[in-house]
Amino acid sequence: MKQILKTALAALVAAGGFAAAQPAAAQQTDSRLYRVTSSGTLRVCQYPNYYAISYRNPQTSEIEGIDADLSKELAKELGVELEIVESSFGTFIADLQADKCEIGMFGIGATLQRAQAVAFSDPYLVSSIYAVTTKDSEIKAWEDIDQDGVRVVVTLGSYIEPFMRGYLKKAELITVAPPASREGEVIAGRADVLMTDYPTSVKLASLFDWVNTLEPEGSLRPTPYSYVVPQGDQIWLNYVNLFVSTIKLDGRLQQFAEKNALGPIVAP
Structure with a gap:
């Protein structure tokens, strides 16, 4: 009888473990990280009129700036092609929610109001x-x-x-x-x-x-600039945060900041 109870208990524990593993596995395959690597394309929302950040050069029609550079680095790390989706400060939240892009990369100020609708990465720049x-x-x-x-x-x-x-x-x-x-x-x-x-x-x-x-005396409304992703995808947010940490440590963030005259506002 004891052996039967032990066997039944073991079966329940195993079943519970399997059931608990299913949501995690489902989340992994539903994450944008999985979708990007599977599709081979990273869609990045950018505002093409943001000087030094993501500015379309009228002579070359190419988008230039720190986030033009760093979006290419992110795509390279993922081993995928980069696709730029034009957006703006007035539309990027709706664009993310409508699945027009996986991430917004154009010096977006991380504010409490915006954080009610989207998720922000760790900051990479800070400006007043x-x-x-x-x-x-x-x-x-x-x-x-x-x-x-x-x-x-x-x-x-x-x-x-x-x-x-x-x-x-x-x-x-x-x-x-x-x-x-x-x-x-x-x-x-x-x-x-x-x-x-x-x-x-x-x-x-x-x-x-x-x-x-x-310039005002002292800092006026210092604001962290972060990358922005849809809410509810912790796996994708974790990856983006790791990317930010990595480019800080290996010097790429400072390198591209200096290239675009933004060295003084790199986030610690």
Whole structure:
């Protein structure tokens, strides 16, 4: 009788172990990591108008910047082809949820609000907010910005937009979405100053001789920049986090940051 009970108990334990293993196995095959390696293609959402991050060079039509470089490195690590899916700050969450891409790689600010809808990797860059105006503007210092009659332009859907809505008390806030650009609004005189991050401020200064960059005293809204994936796929998120850790340790992150003039904002 005891032997029969032992045999039955062993059978139940084995059955329970098999049942517990099934969800894990199902999760593994359902993970985007498995899908990418099986399909041979990594679909990366990128915003092609982000200077130094993922910017389409009008002369070559190629996307350039740190995430143009690092998306190629990620595809190389996976042993797959890279496919770029054009996205934007206003649409990347919907694009991920609609399965248009497996990952967003274009300097996306990791915010608590966005984290309600998507999952963020460990940060690879950290930036605060900067202002860009023209050299002949009456705005000469940071304290000149939040004044009556001043028009401040930001990109619709960026993390800077909601912050500036709460930050500005007197100035008028203007939002633009592609194909319009913040610098285009300033050049055309429809805005007096644009709010941006470190990558864009550096790139604008390198492209245009009219640029005057203003920094606040101390850091203003320092924000980690991370890669973004759909929620609920821990295996894929773990792999992306390992990729971020690896490029930090082997020097590739610093290498591509220096190449794109972003060395000062590499995340520790």
